[in-house]
Every structure is written in C-alpha cells, then in structure tokens.
Amino acid sequence: MKPSGPLFTLLAGLLLGIFMLSLNATTGPRATSSSNDVTATPTPTPAAPSASTAPPTSPSPTAALPADSDYAGRTADDSASVAVSVRDGKAIGYFCDGRSRESWLKGDVKDDGSMALSGTDGARLDGVLRAGRIDGTVKVGDRTRQFTAAPAVKPSGLYRATAEVRGAKIVGGWIVLQNGRQVGILNRDGKPAAAPRIDPASGAVTVDGTRLTARPVVP
Template sequence: MKRPGPLLTLLAGLVLGLSLLTLDATTGPKAPTSPYRDRSPSPAPVRSTVSSAAPAPAPAATPSRAPDGDYAGRTDDDTAAVAVSVRDGRAIAYFCDGRTRESWLKGEVAGDGALRLTGRDGAKLTGMLGDGTRIEGTVRVGGTPRAFTADRARKPSGLWRATATVRSATIDGGWIVLRDGSQVGVLTRDGEPSPAPRIDPRTGAVTVDGQHLTARPATP
C-alpha cells in the first residue's frame, strides 16, 4: 500500500487552515460592552412643594357692634314720643305721651343694629338701627303697637331723667327733648303719673314742687 504523497498532505493542511480562519472570523471576541449601556437614567427625585404642616387657623372675626348714640322722635300717629340711648351694645328707651302714659325699656343691640327691648307690664320695643342716623321700629305700651322713627339726637336734644325725694314723695321724671326744641315728659310722684314740667335743656335744671332738681342725660 502506498503512503499519501507530500502534495496531498500540503493540501489537507491548507484546507484545515482556511477552516480555522473562517471560524475565528465568525466567533471572534465581541466588543466590550459599556457598563452604562441600556441603562435608562434614573429620574431625579421630585420634591413636594406641599407643606406637611397644618394650615394656621384663620383669626377669629371681631363681632361688629352698633354705634353708640342717642335718638329721639315721635310715633307715626304723633300721639307720643320715643327716645333711645345706645352704649356699648346695650340700649335703654323711653316712651311717653306727655300726660300719663310712659314706659322705660332696656335690652341689647345686635351687631346688625336690631333692637329688642322690654319693660314693665309687657312693654316691648323692636327696631333697626340702620346706618347710624335713625332708628325705625315699633313700640307697644299697654295698647296697640305704634310705629316710630327716632333721628340721631344732638345736644341738647335726647333723653333726660331725674330721680329724687321731694317732700317725702319719690319723684321719677323722664323727658324727651326733640330736635325742634319741643319737650315731651311724664313725672311720677310715688307712682302717680302727670305731665312733667319743662327742663332747661342746657343745664337739665327743673323745679318740682318748689324744689330745684337736675335732670341728666339717660344712658344704659
């Protein structure tokens, strides 16, 4: 048997070498991969702009109050007079017909100017102090209700009162001095009413049964 010749051996080596080159080309080393490839950047943290602290409570509203002042006027039927004095959210009022009927009333004034005053024997006065220039309302003293309007008073107009003991009698007098200077008042002696004598509106001086008294502005 003959051994393969040198030419055959060389050919076989050449084929083997080409095979190795081809294999090396297809399976060669891969390019190094960046450690940052295919990694999406992490989003920056979002800082909340909403404070976690509880909101401060709103300051309490200061309650409104009706303006202080004095008011005087007449009933719509012109049979009596009404005066009201307002101080620090409280009010007193006086109703009188200048003869024998009178009543003192008192109560509070709401922040919106509403008045609800009461007196003896079921006397009542309701009204509204609107813009501070007048009071409009209704007063009831021992009979049917009477509507009235009382305008802002300027001294010496307004509400006056005098109390004293004269000749062992208890004297209680009330006067309403109107803007035109006219006066309406009732004087009681031991609870018996009668028309009141005139006062001097500049000083409040008045003479009762020969004794000199001083009436003073009436306030709550």
Template sequence: MKRSGPLYTLLAGLLLALFMLSLNATTGTGSSSYGGEAPGAASASPTKGTPKPTGSPSKTASETPPASPSASPSKKPPPNADYAGRTDDDTSAVSISLRDGKAIAYYCDGRDTESWLKGNVEDDGSMRLTGKHGAKLTAKLTGKRVRGTVDADDGRHAFTAAKAVKPSGLYRATTEVRGAKLDGGWIVLPDGSQVGILKRDGEPAKAPRLDPGTGTARVDGDVVTARPVTP
C-alpha cells in the same frame, strides 16, 4: 587544577541566581506593606458614583407647619349715639340711647303712659327691648335714624327716631321732695319741643319744662336735677 575554574564559575552563578530570587521575593512582599492600599481598604471606601449627602435633609410635607388661618374681620356694635322722635300718629315720643351694644329707651305720651325699656343691639343695628308689664320695642338702626314699633299699655305705635345732638336726647330725675318720691322722664326732641311725665309717689302727670342747658326743672318751687340717660 585547571578543571576547578569552571566549577567556581558555576557555583557563583547559582549563588547569584539564589540571591536574585530572594531579592525578588522580598520586594514583592514589601510592595503590599508600603505601596498601594491595605487589604480591605477598597470595601471601606464609598461606592463609586454614589453622591455624597450635602446640607441638612429637606422637610417632608408632614413636617411643614400648617399655615395659620386668616383672621376674619371682627364685627363692631353700632356707634354710641342718642336718637329721639315721634310716633307716626304724633301722639307720643320715643328716645333711645345706644352705648357699647346696649340700649335703653323711653316711650312717653306726656300725660299718663310711659315705659322704660332696655336690651341689646345686634351688630346689624337691630334691637328688641323689653320693659315692665309686657312692654316691648322692636326696631333697627339704619344710617342716622331708628325705625320700629313700640308696644305699651295704650297699644302699638310705629315711630322714627333721628340722631339727636345735645341738648336733644333722654333725661331722667329720681329724687325726693318734701317727703314725696319723684321719678321724672323727659324726651327733648331735635326741634326743641319736650315730652315727659313726672310721677309723684307713683302718680303720673305731665312733667314740668326741663332746662336742657342746666338739666334742671322746678317742682313745687324746688329745683330738681335731671341727668342724661345711658345704658
């Protein structure tokens, strides 16, 4: 009976050792379930040291819209104005009316030769006008005057026409009086003098004096009204 004591003690120690081994095994498994990260978590996380992207990606050079070309200054035609003057040989007169890049001119010797011409005016003030029977006028506007030449039935004439202020300028009347067709042209020069031709049924003659204030002239006792000419 006395030998059973140590046996009980040995059994109790074995049971305690088995209990401790079982407890350690249980604690190790639980740490993987509740403590730390689950298997595979490290591979899912971002690589250490790799910066995280912030904001929207910057545009590449190809995505940048091209700069719009600078607008070139637009050219304008010479200002609207009227010009009148005499030929260098003082035998005839020339008047030119400019409107919005267009021109109409009248050459007249006041007796029997005249020509109406028209055409465009370039941005630099140069012009080449044409009329009937091969008439032409080549000139250029410089400052407040037009300098050029005119070719008409009576030859070529150089001229200078200064800027005209009303009532100076170019006038024309087209009407019918007592069954006769009338076509008259007048150049009123800056000094007040006039040069003009009135055709009656196509026959040229010196035009009667025009009243620039009213734009009227008397033809065989009848009043004819002339108007300023513009292109």
C-alpha cells in the same frame, strides 16, 4: 531625443498639481462641528392665571355700629315720643305721651343693628338701627305704634331725674326733640302727670318748689 532633467521635473510637478486640484474639486471640504456652537433652548411663556387659581376677593367690611349715640322721634300717629340711648351694644328706650302713659325699656343691640327692648307690664320696643336712624314699633298697654327716631345731639335726647321731695318719691322722664319740643311725665309716688320743662343746657327743673337736675340717660 530625450528631454533634459529640469524639463522632466517641471512636467512631473505640473501633472501632480493638476491631479491634486482634481481631487479637491471632487471630494470638497468636510463639514466640522465647532465647540462654540450653542443650541438655543426656547424660554416657556408663563401661562395666564386661571380663574380657579386667582386669589380670593376679600369681603367688603361691614360698617361698624356707632358705640355711643342717642335718638329721638315721634310715633307715626304723632300721639307720643320715643327716645333711645345706645352705648356699647346696650340700649335704654323711653316711650312717653306727655300726659299719663310712659314706659322705660332696655335690652341689647345686635351686630346687625336690631334691638328688642323690654319694659314692665309687657311693654316692648322692636327696632333696627340703620342709615343713621331707628325704625321700629313700640307696644305699651294694648297699643302698638310705629316710630322713627333720628340722631339726637345735645341738648336734644333723653333725660331722667329722681329725688324725694316733701316726702314723695319723684321720678321724671323727658324727651327733648331736635326742634326743642319737650315731652315728659313726672311721677309722684307712682301717680303720673305732665312734667314741667327742664333747662336742656343744665338739666335744671323745679318740682314743688325744689330744684332738681335731670341728667342724660345712658345704659
């Protein structure tokens, strides 16, 4: 007996479905690439700067020398006084024993604070300005003495007076030390002698009955 038409059609569809299922299970889905896939590129880590590429270190600035300053002190043997006035790289020095020997000296102050001042008859002052004072030697005549001069704030410092009194040429030099002590020489026509005291506040001094004014010395 032959199967009817609908039954045959159902059986054929069932066989086709079984065949398709078997085919899918065998082959499996094909992998596809997506246009949205992005390949990540690693970001390089910046290298630490080497010692050779590090910026150079700027040298520390050199302390500037004081443009305007005055110094006064005693020689190491305490036999004389020394004063130095400094202005803009120039210096004037004065050596005085307060009795009969003196010398005025002048010269330049170098950037490192050293100075070599010269005076008449071979007088010489060599010093170095550092740490707020001048240390050095002064040669007057046949003797060389060591000295130290500390900052001199007015009224201490170096003073000078020049005038003509009763027909005589007067030249006076004074060093006023920090403790108020005065050391000076007064020349009358080139003859030295101990100088009278000055008034440090005004510079007033009386010489042979004539009132003079001793003024601070600057280069």
